[in-house]
Amino acid sequence: MKKLFTLSVLALTIGFTTTSCESPEGSIADTSAQVDMDRKSFEVSSYEVYDHDTQMNEDLADANDHVYLTFKDNEVFMTKENLENGNVHFRFDEFTSNFEGGALQGIYLDEYNYMKVAHFTKSNGKVVMELEGVDADNGHFTTIFVVMDMLSSHPAGAAQISGLPG
Numbered sequence: 001m002k003k004l005f006t007l008s009v010l011a012l013t014i015g016f017t018t019t020s021c022e023s024p025e026g027s028i029a030d031t032s033a034q035v036d037m038d039r040k041s042f043e044v045s046s047y048e049v050y051d052h053d054t055q056m057n058e059d060l061a062d063a064n065d066h067v068y069l070t071f072k073d074n075e076v077f078m079t080k081e082n083l084e085n086g087n088v089h090f091r092f093d094e095f096t097s098n099f100e101g102g103a104l105q106g107i108y109l110d111e112y113n114y115m116k117v118a119h120f121t122k123s124n125g126k127v128v129m130e131l132e133g134v135d136a137d138n139g140h141f142t143t144i145f146v147v148m149d150m151l152s153s154h155p156a157g158a159a160q161i162s163g164l165p166g
Contacts, residue, residue: 037104041070041158042127042148053140069148070158074099076107079157090157104129112136115144125150 044067047060061067066081078093096108106116115131122128131144159166 037071037127039072039164041068041151041154041162041164043068043151043155044146044148046145046147048143048145050143050145051135051138051140052142053138066155068151068155068158069146070154070162070164071097072162072164075162077158077161079155079161081155081157088156090160092157092161094161106133107131115142118143 044061047067048057049060050057060080064080064082066079068077068079068081070077070079074097076095076097078095080091080093082089082091095110097104098106098108098114104117104120106114108114113133113136115133117129118132119128119130127146127148127150129146129148131146133142134140135142154162154164154166156166158164
């Protein structure tokens with residue numbers, strides 16, 4: 001028993017001495033990756049919503065011609081652009097972001113549904129973000145996986161809803 005206790009203490013000691021206290025690349029504490037998201041628009045190439053209980057998956061980017069996310073202060077605007085009968089139509093959703101400690105911690109999809117950031121990376125203008133939370137409407141654990149590219153200007157619909165210049 002004494003040998004087992006000694007081995008356990010030794011294993012814990014080795015574990016603590018070899019563990020780094022720095023945040024790994026892509027963690028939500030990586031504020032340098034998120035510092036320039038404010039007042040920027042991103043074209044979304046994938047916005048997959050996965051319900052873990054029903055195992056249903058829906059990609060909003062596939063269901064629309066273009067999807068954009070625009071970050072402005074503590075607001076996030078989703079612009080869905082579709083060409084219908086030769087005319088461009090926009091649909092909008094507005095969310096509230098939760099920035100703490102200089103990093104995006106999560107997004108309120110509405111007043112009842114909060115999705116925390118489980119993973120975030122940014123490289124060469126491409127952002128990959130994974131959000132997770134329990135859907136307040138059905139109680140199902142849900143993951144949203146977003147892949148997006150930063151744009152040099154705001155698309156017309158995104159500028160219209162966010163009030164930012166085009």
